[in-house]
Amino acid sequence: MTGPVSSDPQVSVSGAPTPGEARLIDGKGFANRLTQEIAEDVRAFYARHQVTPGLAVVLVGNDPASEVYVRNKALQTHRAGMRSFMHMLPETTSQEELLALIGRLNADPEIHGILVQLPLPGDLDPVAVTNAIDPRKDVDGLGVVNAGRLALGLPGIVPCTPLGCLLLLKSYVGDLRGLNAMVVGASNLVGRPMAQLLLREGCTVTVAHIDTRNPQALARQADILVVATGCSGLVTGEWIKPGATVIDVGISRVRLDNGKTRLVGDVVFDEARHIAGQITPVPGGVGPMTIACLLRNTMQAARELVEGVRGDV
Template identity: 70%
Template sequence: MSTFPPELAGKLIDGKGIARSLTDRIGREVSSFIEQGNAVPGLAVVLVGNDPASEVYVKNKAIQTHRAGMRSFMHMLPQSTKQEELLELLAQLNANPQIHGILVQLPLPPQIDPVVVTNAIAPHKDVDGLGEVNAGRLSLGIDGLVPCTPLGCLMLLQSVHKDMTGKHAVVIGASSLVGKPMAQLLLKQNCTVSVAHIHTRDTRALAREADILVVATGKHGLVRGDWIKPGATVIDVGITRVPTPEGRTRLVGDVAFEEALPIAGHITPVPGGVGPMTIACLLHNTLQAARVTQGQSKGEAL
């Protein structure tokens, strides 16, 4: 980040630093949780298939889980795994008291329905927050487990805005993984929220009205500099690997970063922005799930 002039570098939202601080705090809280006589929080991650990028991502999750003082349970299943076999494994993980959080890495092979699988995870162990129960809780404004990436985006926004009341937030992308839960989180912050999707007629005009712009489409470079309202806060969730003239590859986001940086008030880089927050929030959710389980064992309300 030091390669930018000071007036531009000061606009960057340091996702790596914020994620590191969050992970350190979670580690301290895990130690305190265990010292109080509670079980070591456990996270089970299930990967179906042998996608190299997913394998690296899953292994990184395991490393971060151990660093935070939690237990990691890895389940690597072949590409040919049947849906019934995966559901049987999830039933076992649901019943295992050593496991407080369960995450099934997406995408899944075509023979497996991700909706069925997600809803097979016990709601209090659904650390990805994608099941119907937790999605419904978020929609109703009830406490529950929130999807990790939108939660991380919210924390990044809170590092810039102590109060978002009345701000116009525009979310480009309406997926159940990011866009929809992000809109719900922003509504909870008292923002006026607009969601753009593939059928939105003039996304550029809508984006230019945004005080807060969150982009999650998977289309690199979609949002140009002239889409951004001067001084707006921009959260770029996208991450795509593209070739370079030197024959290598580099990671880029959904926002044309070099164009957006001089115009935005604050912006997340890619990489180093939202990505590190996703794993940090997974650890946050696992600890939260462990606390809920402890509360259940004492007869406390959820």
């Protein structure tokens, strides 16, 4: 797996000195290397079994942002040498029709991973849909079986974004045992599984949510701060412990005074970079890791289905 990078806080990803500023965590570069390693695994897997891992992505409705995201997943799947199966369904698709499709994909031996793009439109039940996916093919790791295995510390498929965050942390920080970590946000998609992963690594973990009192004071004690709220600019410099590692999961498009737009995270980057030891940029930080880890999970699922080998983080 992709090896660690320099831990010198005064050295940027490119190797250039950056005195007084946090080192940027290069998620895009890490994801590219991880995808290349997965492509090598795919070739070796095919040589052993004459089987190419297949990923099925299901999109219901015509949300433009979701369409772009799904097509990017397909491109990255092909880049890794895997097979991509796209299912673009109309917004009028019923729950029964969607569940019937998932049933067919569960039974299809050419499909090793299934992902249903969320959110779902209308009255479709995301919990029922997610849990209809065969847990061995649940490459989003959001079904109750994989979520339960994670909570119990057992091997299983881990949600892609938290997994990407953990891989970056282990590469840039190293041994996480004994560190104080705080996760801001308690969603099932990122916050809760992120906390479970950090616990497994030996961190002392605090989770902040909408009812948390004085989260800034708690955050200032954290050696690792993972922010995943979807609230742009929520975390300012005063939240951050000097030298901490900051993982910004959030991504929002904001309009500037000149009428243009730009992507920003949940962390006020221009403040945080003068206090943190290292930080993920937005874009180019966590985002690329999510798709790379989707491919990693698909490869893991193929191994379990074909070889009977259950992988882990």
